[in-house]
Amino acid sequence: MKFSAEQVKEIAALKESLIEQIDRHQESIEMLEKNITVLDSFLKDSSFTKASQLEIKKEIEIQPEPKKIEKPVKTSIPIKRVNDGKIIANAYVTPEQLSIVLDNEIVINADTPPFKSFFLDRIIGEMKKKDCQEAESGKIQKESIIDYIVNKNGTDIREIIIKNYRQKERVNELINTAGWSLTRMLENIKK
Structure with missing residues (x-):
């Protein structure tokens, strides 16, 4: 399958545009990761635990015991x-x-x-x-x-x-x- 010179130019421009978008998003991702690191260190200094550790604790705490579901005793x-x-x-x-x-x-x-x-x-x-x-x-x-x-x-x-x-x-x-x-x-x- 052969493309015309015009089509090849458009494909090359599209590729260039996608690479630029990836670079922009990559920069945004890196900036977000830096922000998370700063927030984690702030929370750690404030005696809080990381959000990732909280999720693990919640999973453990959520497991209900059948006895806790009982109706109030009359x-x-x-x-x-x-x-x-x-x-x-x-x-x-x-x-x-x-x-x-x-x-x-x-x-x-x-x-x-x-x-x-x-x-x-x-x-x-x-x-x-x-x-x-x-x-x-x-x-x-x-x-x-x-x-x-x-x-x-x-x-x-x-x-x-x-x-x-x-x-x-x-x-x-x-x-x-x-x-x-x-x-x-x-x-x-x-x-």
Whole structure:
């Protein structure tokens, strides 16, 4: 295959252009490598490790152990009726909340005293009041204030969820007073 003189000139010019581009890129690469060397020495002097070493460490750290993937453990605590010790509810404690789930055989209307007046208003209400004061003074965030949700089946209590209890002492107080309140409520129903 023969090329015309004009085509040979164009091919030679193209080759020359490619060589110039390679030289320019080579100079840029060398400059970038020098910059990396300077940055590495700066990081080394600043007690950091090189990025290449960080990648190796990440690969080692990323290998998860199956135990770390488990869901948070819920501790179940039976709540018993004060007079005969019959289980009337179970308390499930996680780091975020306390759930008091009534036994399926227990039917208690949410309006039965002393649920609202004692358990919700006095016990949880006082804790909430204290948390609000601490939030105003900046000791805790507003999102950390204790709060509750009462899940019902119609008007009957099925579950009481208490969020942001924050202290183990509160869990004990809430479980004990829930047991006492539910026992009194059952007694008031029988009257």
